[in-house]
Amino acid sequence: METFVFLVCAVIVLAGGLGVIVSRNPVHSALSLVATLFGIAVLFLNQDAQLLAAVQVLVYTGAIVVLILFVLMLLGVDSDDDLTTEPLVGQRALAGLAGVVLVGAVLAVYVISGVDAVTGARSVTAPLEEGAGNIAQIGRELFTTYVFPLEMTAALLTIAVVGAVVLSMRPKDLEPIPEQASMTEQGDEPLTEVPEGDGH
Amino acid sequence: MRNLDVAYLVLSAVLFGLGAVGLLVRRNPLVMIMCVELMLNAVNLSFVTFGRMLDDITGQVIVFFVLVVAAAEVVVGLGLVVAVARRKPGATADDITLLRG
Numbered sequence: 685m686e687t688f689v690f691l692v693c694a695v696i697v698l699a700g701g702l703g704v705i706v707s708r709n710p711v712h713s714a715l716s717l718v719a720t721l722f723g724i725a726v727l728f729l730n731q732d733a734q735l736l737a738a739v740q741v742l743v744y745t746g747a748i749v750v751l752i753l754f755v756l757m758l759l760g761v762d763s764d765d766d767l768t769t770e771p772l773v774g775q776r777a778l779a780g781l782a783g784v785v786l787v788g789a790v791l792a793v794y795v796i797s798g799v800d801a802v803t804g805a806r807s808v809t810a811p812l813e814e815g816a817g818n819i820a821q822i823g824r825e826l827f828t829t830y831v832f833p834l835e836m837t838a839a840l841l842t843i844a845v846v847g848a849v850v851l852s853m854r855p856k857d858l859e860p861i862p863e864q865a866s867m868t869e870q871g872d873e874p875l876t877e878v879p880e881g882d883g884h
Numbered sequence: 885m886r887n888l889d890v891a892y893l894v895l896s897a898v899l900f901g902l903g904a905v906g907l908l909v910r911r912n913p914l915v916m917i918m919c920v921e922l923m924l925n926a927v928n929l930s931f932v933t934f935g936r937m938l939d940d941i942t943g944q945v946i947v948f949f950v951l952v953v954a955a956a957e958v959v960v961g962l963g964l965v966v967a968v969a970r971r972k973p974g975a976t977a978d979d980i981t982l983l984r985g
Binding site for chain 2: 710791794841
């Protein structure tokens with residue numbers, strides 16, 4: 685049963701991931717991302733990480749993707765990427781090569797040294813508790829062993845909120861620059877043209 | 885060691901590779917942020933898998949911190965995207981060249 689669930693979710697996750705990077709329309713990318721995140725949430729459930737599955741759905745699909753979609757709509761969704769042109773020659777081939785090398789390197793580590801060598805010895809300090817999830821155990825760990833990192837995340841979130849507010853403040857003297865033709869409209873023009881006199 | 889555990893790790897590696905390729909290929913900054921999310925999720929999956937393989941709760945605790953960092957990253961990243969888009973509507977990652985030498 686676990687194998688069956690894994691196979692279905694693996695297909696969903698990979699299809700969603702592929703959809704993110706090949707969709708012309710950014711909205712379709714965001715929806716593919718939702719599929720991927722849901723698949724990963726089910727994979728968490730499959731591995732007895734019930735709390736993480738719930739948090740994954742709430743935080744990622746409920747907050748982050750909605751935020752991305754919101755900004756997408758705010759900026760206008762008419763900015764389809766023209767995926768037929770390739771402004772940087774050889775960019776896709778090199779990127780594909782880099783991806784294959786990256787995945788190949790990780791898999792090679794697993795194959796050459798064996799997964800046992802990668803993971804090391806089993807834990808004796810914080811073993812997983814049996815039973816219906818380990819939510820209480822995660823809470824205990826978070827508020828005892830990891831209480832300082834937990835406080836640091838509070839500081840990090842505060843800084844992020846302040847940063848977002850500062851970034852979105854509109855300077856009084858800011859005039860919108862006359863619209864430059866973006867790379868997507870220029871097709872395969874060279875990248876050497878730097879817009880001059882932006883008034884910065 | 886079960887074969888399924890290895891399958892989780894392979895899936896996670898492939899998903900990470902997909903996100904990395906997307907980050908290198910796409911030019912829309914929002915899609916690039918989504919690709920970063922893909923990579924973060926791939927790593928989360930491998931954390932949970934390793935945690936279960938090692939019978940250790942720390943794998944799941946770390947995922948929490950990754951989630952928080954991902955949320956902070958998205959907030960600041962989207963703020964930057966909006967700030968850039970306000971000055972240069974329709975800008976892609978290739979158009980943001982003001983800091984280039």
